[in-house]
Amino acid sequence: xxxxxxxxxxxxxxxxxxxxxxxxxxxxxxxxxxxxxxxxxxxxxxxxxxxxxxxxxxxxxxxxxxxxxxxxxxxxxxxxxxxxxxxxxxxxxxxxxxxxxxxxxxxxxxxxxxx
DNA sequence: CCAGTGACGGCTA
DNA sequence: TTAGCCGCCACTG
Numbered sequence: 378x379x380x381x382x383x384x385x386x387x388x389x390x391x392x393x394x395x396x397x398x399x400x401x402x403x404x405x406x407x408x409x410x411x412x413x414x415x416x417x418x419x420x421x422x423x424x425x426x427x428x429x430x431x432x433x434x435x436x437x438x439x440x441x442x443x444x445x446x447x448x449x450x451x452x453x454x455x456x457x458x459x460x461x462x463x464x465x466x467x468x469x470x471x472x473x474x475x476x477x478x479x480x481x482x483x484x485x486x487x488x489x490x491x492x
Numbered sequence: 493c494c495a496g497t498g499a500c501g502g503c504t505a
Numbered sequence: 506t507t508a509g510c511c512g513c514c515a516c517t518g
Contacts, residue, residue: 386515408500418501419513425499426515432499444500451499461499 389417390427396487397431400441403468404485405477407445414487429454440464447480 392415400406408421408428417423424442431437432454440461444450452461452475462472471478 409502412500417513421500422498422513423500423515428499439499442499445502449499454499 389415389423390430393424393427394431394434394437397428397437397439397442399487399491400438400485403470403483405441405443405447405465405470405480405483406485406487407443409445410486410488411442414491425451438464441485443477443480447477447484449475449477 393411396411396414397406408424409418411424412418412421428439428442428451431439432451439451440449440455442451449461449465449472455461455464462475465472465477470483477483
């Protein structure tokens with residue numbers, strides 16, 4: 378699934394969701410890491426856009442994707458009754474001031490973890 | 493068609 | 506070191 382392909386929106390979004398599904402329980406990754414893995418480095422904003430649509434899918438752990446500083450920049454896109462930080466805390470990821478505390482050790486990079 | 497707006501990230505000051 | 510600026514490009518009004 379590591380195909381540096383053109384921007385066929387729909388396919389790109391599907392690839393993003395696929396990668397997000399591979400993020401292990403209790404770990405987190407970043408928009409940029411996903412973009413690089415898909416051969417679209419520099420288009421990290423599109424990853425965020427794809428996730429915006431995925432927020433409604435219960436089978437996609439969108440809460441495991443944060444920005445490069447480990448901050449929960451997308452928390453306002455989650456339902457209030459089950460916010461992003463709550464979902465992370467639920468799987469043992471400590472969050473403080475809208476930021477993943479142990480981000481450096483919990484960071485999961487598809488490029489190095491998957492090859 | 494045109495301009496504004498981002499769940500971003502790298503570079504410059 | 507912290508703050509901005511700019512490139513990225515789909516989507517909306």
